[in-house]
Amino acid sequence: MKGKRTDLGDSQCGIARSLQVVGDWWTLLIVRDAFKGKVRFGEFQKSLGLAKNILSTRLKKLVDQGVFRIEADPDAPASHRYLLTPKGEKLGITLVALWQWGEEHCFAPGELAYQLVDQSSAEPIARLHLETTGGKSVEAHGFRVGPRPGTRAGAQSRLP
Amino acid sequence: MKGKRTDLGDSQCGIARSLQVVGDWWTLLIVRDAFKGKVRFGEFQKSLGLAKNILSTRLKKLVDQGVFRIEADPDAPASHRYLLTPKGEKLGITLVALWQWGEEHCFAPGELAYQLVDQSSAEPIARLHLETTGGKSVEAHGFRVGPRPGTRAGAQSRLP
Numbered sequence: 001m002k003g004k005r006t007d008l009g010d011s012q013c014g015i016a017r018s019l020q021v022v023g024d025w026w027t028l029l030i031v032r033d034a035f036k037g038k039v040r041f042g043e044f045q046k047s048l049g050l051a052k053n054i055l056s057t058r059l060k061k062l063v064d065q066g067v068f069r070i071e072a073d074p075d076a077p078a079s080h081r082y083l084l085t086p087k088g089e090k091l092g093i094t095l096v097a098l099w100q101w102g103e104e105h106c107f108a109p110g111e112l113a114y115q116l117v118d119q120s121s122a123e124p125i126a127r128l129h130l131e132t133t134g135g136k137s138v139e140a141h142g143f144r145v146g147p148r149p150g151t152r153a154g155a156q157s158r159l160p
Numbered sequence: 161m162k163g164k165r166t167d168l169g170d171s172q173c174g175i176a177r178s179l180q181v182v183g184d185w186w187t188l189l190i191v192r193d194a195f196k197g198k199v200r201f202g203e204f205q206k207s208l209g210l211a212k213n214i215l216s217t218r219l220k221k222l223v224d225q226g227v228f229r230i231e232a233d234p235d236a237p238a239s240h241r242y243l244l245t246p247k248g249e250k251l252g253i254t255l256v257a258l259w260q261w262g263e264e265h266c267f268a269p270g271e272l273a274y275q276l277v278d279q280s281s282a283e284p285i286a287r288l289h290l291e292t293t294g295g296k297s298v299e300a301h302g303f304r305v306g307p308r309p310g311t312r313a314g315a316q317s318r319l320p
Contacts, residue, residue: 012274014262015192015255021266025183032175035301066265084301087265092300093288094257095175101254102174105226105247106181110311114172117306123292125303128253132283140252141195141244143285146277151270 013145021065022091026050027058028098031067031084031091039081040073067091097128173305181225182251186210187218188258191227191244191251199241200233227251257288 067088130138290298
């Protein structure tokens with residue numbers, strides 16, 4: 001990636017911290033492929049058409065960050081399999097949010113031939129929506145950042 | 161960005177199409193800043209520490225893709241303001257998903273001083289969760305891609 005890269009690993013913003021881990025385009029597509037059952041280096045490479053050295057760097061970062069774990073491939077003990085950790089599996093919500101946004105805004109009418117469904121029942125996944133902890137519906141742009149009670153931020157005016 | 165870039169604009173995958181629009185690290189941070197009320201080139205630049213030419217390219221792409229619209233700045237008519245379109249506002253769900261993942265996985269205990277709250281009531285935003293259209297809870301990694309009824313994909317075996 002080009003550009004003067006600000007290190008946002010210390011930012012108080014949860015979005016900036018997440019993007020520090022999974023913020024480039026390829027990285028989330030590698031995670032997507034893992035959700036589709038791919039586990040081997042060659043499978044990711046074939047799916048994404050990425051140069052081997054680039055894919056290798058991305059996978060190493062994802063392992064270092066705890067999104068994937070490595071285990072020996074039972075079918076080829078000299079090789080690895082890349083498996084999502086529980087932390088990696090939690091990215092499913094972000095992938096669904098991206099899928100649904102793409103579905104709504106990036107296809108021509110009638111063009112989209114697929115949908116997300118529950119793995120076990122094949123029933124469609126409902127559209128994600130925001131609500132408060134008290135159950136009030138919130139529009140997609142109806143949130144802001146606020147201080148967390150019991151932390152020092154309560155006394156600060158500058159938001160992350 | 162480095163790497164042999166596959167054009168995924170024709171992919172049947174909603175995630176790939178979304179990432180085609182908002183897939184680089186900086187792009188989503190620009191959208192995040194817009195959610196925080198920033199509208200001017202200089203405001204985005206100061207917030208992100210991006211080189212002007214890079215920011216300019218990113219903003220132009222986001223305008224071309226319909227995520228932002230441009231209007232004359234009422235306080236400085238020779239300048240522009242960048243405002244989110246309804247399509248851009250819908251990215252709020254993705255930003256919340258990223259925030260919540262970062263909140264859970266990218267902070268040390270006690271480190272996170274902020275939370276997402278409803279703009280009008282200041283009540284905390286609840287954690288996003290997956291469920292089916294029939295209301296059954298689905299784990300974060302419990303979905304897959306399936307054919308959409310009434311489309312040609314019903315007859316195909318290859319998923320996007």
